[in-house]
Amino acid sequence: MEPEPETEVITSGEPEPVMLDTMTGNPVVANSNETMIFGAPQQAIVDPLTGMPQNVLIIQQPSSAPKIVGILVIIWGSVLTIISLIGLLGLSLYTDPDSDIYIKEVADDPTFLYIITGLALVCYASQIFGGAFLAQKKRQGIFIVWLSLVALLMLDIMTEFIYPDLATQSGFSTSINIGFSAVCNGICGLIVSIPLMISNNGLDNSSLIG
Numbered sequence: 001m002e003p004e005p006e007t008e009v010i011t012s013g014e015p016e017p018v019m020l021d022t023m024t025g026n027p028v029v030a031n032s033n034e035t036m037i038f039g040a041p042q043q044a045i046v047d048p049l050t051g052m053p054q055n056v057l058i059i060q061q062p063s064s065a066p067k068i069v070g071i072l073v074i075i076w077g078s079v080l081t082i083i084s085l086i087g088l089l090g091l092s093l094y095t096d097p098d099s100d101i102y103i104k105e106v107a108d109d110p111t112f113l114y115i116i117t118g119l120a121l122v123c124y125a126s127q128i129f130g131g132a133f134l135a136q137k138k139r140q141g142i143f144i145v146w147l148s149l150v151a152l153l154m155l156d157i158m159t160e161f162i163y164p165d166l167a168t169q170s171g172f173s174t175s176i177n178i179g180f181s182a183v184c185n186g187i188c189g190l191i192v193s194i195p196l197m198i199s200n201n202g203l204d205n206s207s208l209i210g
Contacts, residue, residue, distance in 0.1 A: 062202030066137045066195040073131030073145055073192060081124040088117050094166070105165050112162050116155050123148040123155070134195070143208035145192045149185040156181040 091114060093099040095107040106113055126148045133141030159166065160174045172180070195201045 061200075062137070063195070063198045063200050065198050066201055066203055067135050069192060069194055070131045070133070070135030070141060073134060073141075074128050075131075076188075077124050077127030077131055081121065081128065084117065084121045084124055088114075088121065091117060101169075103163070103165050103169075106163055113159075113166075116159055116162075120152060120155055123152045130192075134192070137202045137204065138206050139203045140206040140208060142192055142196065146189055147208065149189050149192075153181055153185045 091110065093101050094103045094113070095110050096102055097107070127145050130141040130144030130148065133144065135141075157178055160177055164174060195203060
């Protein structure tokens with residue numbers, strides 16, 4: 001058998017690079033299983049207002065105010081709808097001479113009172129729909145409720161002037177009744193507008209007509 005040729009190993013005269021610890025100056029022995037990370041550490045700039053690094057993006061969850069207000073609108077709209085239905089059924093007592101709440105001017109012309117009560121019922125029902133839209137974070141629901149509140153105020157004013165005897169049964173004058181109705185509807189309108197006062201409300205860009 002012929003002898004195998006010898007393999008000649010050629011090495012360069014340059015020394016292998018040695019990694020030094022920048023803190024201590026001692027050589028660092030690299031492990032083949034570890035990953036070496038080179039470079040100077042970067043200093044994070046902290047925002048003095050938030051106490052967080054400036055490159056941190058904080059994502060907030062949308063506010064639940066539209067859903068809460070929408071549920072409240074549905075509840076009060078449902079209650080007022082039931083009361084309006086009961087009132088519509090009891091309007092005949094105003095025209096019955098044997099009734100304790102008989103009012104002659106209503107008995108002479110009850111048509112407008114039935115119309116006003118029916119329109120009020122529609123307004124209360126529209127508040128339920130507006131509250132449902134608002135609970136779904138649709139801006140359209142706020143406008144629907146606002147429109148119904150304005151319509152209810154107009155109906156109250158018409159009732160005060162068409163049937164003054166009916167209006168004075170509350171024990172107050174016409175101007176006081178109208179002022180009380182305006183204040184109540186204004187407060188309800190402010191409550192409904194609470195989601196608009198919150199920046200992260202999550203509402204869409206829908207309008208009254210869609």
